[in-house]
Amino acid sequence: xxxxxxxxxxxxxxxxxxxxxxxxxxxxxxxxxxxxxxxxxxxxxxxxxxxxxxxxxxxxxxxxxxxxxxxxxxxxxxxxxxxxxxxxx
Numbered sequence: 001x002x003x004x005x006x007x008x009x010x011x012x013x014x015x016x017x018x019x020x021x022x023x024x025x026x027x028x029x030x031x032x033x034x035x036x037x038x039x040x041x042x043x044x045x046x047x048x049x050x051x052x053x054x055x056x057x058x059x060x061x062x063x064x065x066x067x068x069x070x071x072x073x074x075x076x077x078x079x080x081x082x083x084x085x086x087x088x089x
Contacts, residue, residue: 014040021047 010016018040022033025047034040
């Protein structure tokens with residue numbers, strides 16, 4: 001008992017895990033947070049659903065955009081190369 005002067009706000013590993021998930025998903029725990037275990041479970045499910053709904057489509061869209069941009073740059077450079085090659089002949 002002497003090694004810990006203050007009692008932790010986390011009364012269980014699950015409670016600490018909830019706040020870890022809330023922090024990792026960058027939602028934070030703010031002023032209002034669920035107190036009951038079922039409320040925290042629902043909160044965790046909603047956080048992960050938000051990640052799946054937002055993060056996955058954003059990565060797919062940005063990857064496709066980067067690929068399309070790269071293809072456009074390749075076509076532009078190829079056309080420019082053909083144009084300079086035809087001018088030198």
